[in-house]
Amino acid sequence: MLAGTNSQGGVIDGDRLSSLVDSERGTIDRRIYSDPDIYKLELERIFARAWNFMCHESQIPNTGDYFINFIGEDQVIVVRDNDGAVQVLLNTCRHRGNALCRAEQGNTKSFVCSYHGWNYGLDGRLLGIPGQKNFYRDQIDPAEWGLVKAAKVDDYKGFYFATLDPGAPDLHDFLGDVGRTGMEVLLAQGEVVAVDGVQKNIIDCNWKIAVDNLFDWYHVKISHRSAAKAGFLNPRMMMPMDQMVMLGEYGHAIGGPMISEAQQAEIDQLSDEERADIDLLSDAERAKLAPRINERRPVRKKATAEAMGPVGVRASGHPNIFPNLWISTRGMQVSLRLPRGPFETEVWWFTFMPKKFTPDQRRGAMKFISHSFGPAGLLEQDDGENWSQSTQSSRGVVSGRIPHNMQMGLGQDEVLEHPLGQKRIETRVNEHAQRWTYKCWAEWLRADDWDDLMAMRSPSPTGRI
Numbered sequence: 001m002l003a004g005t006n007s008q009g010g011v012i013d014g015d016r017l018s019s020l021v022d023s024e025r026g027t028i029d030r031r032i033y034s035d036p037d038i039y040k041l042e043l044e045r046i047f048a049r050a051w052n053f054m055c056h057e058s059q060i061p062n063t064g065d066y067f068i069n070f071i072g073e074d075q076v077i078v079v080r081d082n083d084g085a086v087q088v089l090l091n092t093c094r095h096r097g098n099a100l101c102r103a104e105q106g107n108t109k110s111f112v113c114s115y116h117g118w119n120y121g122l123d124g125r126l127l128g129i130p131g132q133k134n135f136y137r138d139q140i141d142p143a144e145w146g147l148v149k150a151a152k153v154d155d156y157k158g159f160y161f162a163t164l165d166p167g168a169p170d171l172h173d174f175l176g177d178v179g180r181t182g183m184e185v186l187l188a189q190g191e192v193v194a195v196d197g198v199q200k201n202i203i204d205c206n207w208k209i210a211v212d213n214l215f216d217w218y219h220v221k222i223s224h225r226s227a228a229k230a231g232f233l234n235p236r237m238m239m240p241m242d243q244m245v246m247l248g249e250y251g252h253a254i255g256g257p258m259i260s261e262a263q264q265a266e267i268d269q270l271s272d273e274e275r276a277d278i279d280l281l282s283d284a285e286r287a288k289l290a291p292r293i294n295e296r297r298p299v300r301k302k303a304t305a306e307a308m309g310p311v312g313v314r315a316s317g318h319p320n321i322f323p324n325l326w327i328s329t330r331g332m333q334v335s336l337r338l339p340r341g342p343f344e345t346e347v348w349w350f351t352f353m354p355k356k357f358t359p360d361q362r363r364g365a366m367k368f369i370s371h372s373f374g375p376a377g378l379l380e381q382d383d384g385e386n387w388s389q390s391t392q393s394s395r396g397v398v399s400g401r402i403p404h405n406m407q408m409g410l411g412q413d414e415v416l417e418h419p420l421g422q423k424r425i426e427t428r429v430n431e432h433a434q435r436w437t438y439k440c441w442a443e444w445l446r447a448d449d450w451d452d453l454m455a456m457r458s459p460s461p462t463g464r465i
């Protein structure tokens with residue numbers, strides 16, 4: 001029997017953890033959305049252990065540029081130091097724990113604590129202590145009291161991640177094929193720059209309900225009916241029957257519409273110049289160029305196609321980098337779902353624009369984006385209300401005992417393997433990615449450390465699923 005002990009002293013029985021997620025039956029115990037002990041264990045065993053997205057390099061281009069983010073509930077400063085390296089420092093003073101940096105982003109020469117004035121360099125070293133001689137009588141060694149740093153920091157082609165756990169594998173291995181394929185969606189339109197500012201709002205839902213929803217193509221036609229009626233959503237995208245799901249190690253997944261092999265074969269015939277312009281064409285013009293690709297599916301350039309692999313390039317659904325990074329809106333936005341207790345999630349939206357966009361293209365994309373997600377987004381307003389009610393119902397004594405149903409497509413599909421190794425499920429609307437995410441979630445919680453997780457994690461599924 002495995003026992004998970006969280007840092008606050010609660011104990012959760014390993015057998016109980018396994019029983020909360022029944023992937024054979026396709027049911028989820030609602031207490032995973034409400035139990036405070038489970039929430040604490042998630043912070044410790046998922047967020048403090050995983051690689052977490054920090055920011056894009058274009059958000060901190062110069063020495064002293066910083067950006068504040070979170071790893072679970074640990075606040076961190078992401079800062080470019082004097083050597084040009086990116087540091088991830090815990091935003092908590094070593095004296096009495098005060099937050100050093102209060103602005104969300106900016107530029108500084110050092111971080112001076114507003115409480116008693118301890119001063120830290122961009123690399124986290126403690127540079128100065130007021131009263132070091134007179135009050136401490138030179139009995140304190142600044143070298144011992146620098147800021148605590150993330151255990152590892154690395155980037156995927158300019159997108160920075162950090163982990164607090166020294167036992168974590170390298171970022172490349174953590175992402176694996178499915179995670180890297182998902183990240184390539186962000187790069188498919190060439191070099192990007194971050195749009196100033198991150199949209200942030202709080203939704204009273206559990207973070208997992210928000211993650212679950214990004215794979216959910218079942219709700220679109222119902223939840224977003226008003227957006228469709230207003231002409232905001234393309235009716236052809238409402239409930240596509242041609243779905244592809246890719247399931248990666250540690251819980252990464254991509255789920256949603258796909259580009260058929262026939263469509264991709266036509267795209268393969270096009271030069272990079274033709275591919276670059278195709279998104280700007282009308283449906284009729286697209287159809288003339290390549291008749292099968294007139295369904296507004298992405299047309300990726302050759303380098304991206306190669307990086308995504310022969311299967312990944314056909315995925316036009318939503319990637320989630322486990323635990324909480326959703327790559328969305330044709331690869332121009334990412335959303336972090338930051339946990340704020342079992343019943344609240346802070347939703348962050350980062351926006352990235354291709355450098356090559358003209359002012360008109362940029363304006364058009366920004367209009368679409370700000371009308372979709374974030375505090376003013378039509379779609380997130382619809383979704384947030386449902387996530388909130390789904391979460392809040394788990395508080396009830398009796399309603400909290402009723403399992404969620406996650407059985408759509410269970411046992412109905414086959415994992416297909418490409419000769420070059422990439423695996424996928426080609427099917428209709430389904431709940432494969434959700435079941436996979438929760439199965440992996442339970443493994444993260446049961447594992448004592450990274451070695452344990454690596455030894456016990458489920459391999460990416462094969463065969464009947």
Ligand code: FES
Pocket residue numbers: 093094095096097098113114115116117118
């Ligand atoms: S809490 Fe930072 S200097 Fe005292």
Ligand SMILES: [Fe+2]
Pocket residue numbers: 219220223224379383
């Ligand atoms: Fe939605």
